[in-house]
Amino acid sequence: xxxxxxxxxxxxxxxxxxxxxxxxxxxxxxxxxxxxxxxxxxxxxxxxxxxxxxxxxxxxxxxxxxxxxxxxxxxxxxxxxxxxxxxxxxxxxxxxxxxxxxxxxxxxxxxxxxxxxxxxxxxxxxxxxxxxxxxxxxxxxxxxxxxxxxxxxxxxxxxxxxxxxxxxxxxxxxxxxxxxxxxxxxxxxxxxxxxxxxxxxxxxxxxxxxxxxxxxxxxxxxxxxxxxxxxxxxxxxxxxxxxxxxxxxxxxxxxxxxxxxxxxxxxxxxxxxxxxxxxxxxxxxxxxxxxxxx
Numbered sequence: 159x160x161x162x163x164x165x166x167x168x169x170x171x172x173x174x175x176x177x178x179x180x181x182x183x184x185x186x187x188x189x190x191x192x193x194x195x196x197x198x199x200x201x202x203x204x205x206x207x208x209x210x211x212x213x214x215x216x217x218x219x220x221x222x223x224x225x226x227x228x229x230x231x232x233x234x235x236x237x238x239x240x241x242x243x244x245x246x247x248x249x250x251x252x253x254x255x256x257x258x259x260x261x262x263x264x265x266x267x268x269x270x271x272x273x274x275x276x277x278x279x280x281x282x283x284x285x286x287x288x289x290x291x292x293x294x295x296x297x298x299x300x301x302x303x304x305x306x307x308x309x310x311x312x313x314x315x316x317x318x319x320x321x322x323x324x325x326x327x328x329x330x331x332x333x334x335x336x337x338x339x340x341x342x343x344x345x346x347x348x349x350x351x352x353x354x355x356x357x358x359x360x361x362x363x364x365x366x367x368x369x370x371x372x373x374x375x376x377x378x379x380x381x382x383x384x385x386x387x388x389x390x391x392x393x394x395x396x397x398x399x400x401x402x403x404x405x406x407x408x409x410x411x412x413x414x415x416x417x418x419x420x421x422x423x424x425x426x427x428x429x430x431x432x433x434x435x436x437x438x439x440x441x442x443x444x445x446x447x448x449x450x451x452x
Contacts, residue, residue, distance in 0.1 A: 238332030
């Protein structure tokens, strides 16, 4: 009888040990489940915040990060220059030596030590076919000093037109793809200004600065707004052209002209064929004309 009681007592102790082990494992499992629940709750909260957040705010964040990345890349390229238009093979397997010769011959800048010092240079892009050699791939050169880049760009601006063996060559700063995209968005504006011989310049990163005689320069960061201003400006120049045409066909003598705040002529006091007349110019944006008269 005693031995049976002892056996049952031993079995009971074993059961208690097993139960204790189960309790420990259960506690661990409960702790892990609690952690999972906390993480799920955190993810749900973040998802709710993202849904509640306006899409525009997310786009603004992306734009901000893109701009910062472009600025950082531009800084890393600030000692670089792009040479466009040099025929393929003109460098004869030594691009650096060729550019030193080109800079000295066309810009009059001494490439020797103490003057312009070039670290390295190479062409970019895939190799051209035999019939495309005259076009030439762009050459990117890295100079040792940023001020040397500025000196070359300034000398190129003063020369206005650079050539090598009869081919036009242009020199540009080396910007990131994002900055280049923003600057290229002003291409239509620059073409219109260039055709009218209106002075302009591009500021970093992508700002168009327009110079009009007798007026403060106008700076635009939006290509569409810049084009609207240019169209108004060209409309004003056409009005002046009408006065010239009148003068060719009639006896015309200008007495006085009144301009608005943007420099457009709105009233003219003149003598035409011996009679004093007041001519008024009512300016209206082309879009408004279409809406009213269509």
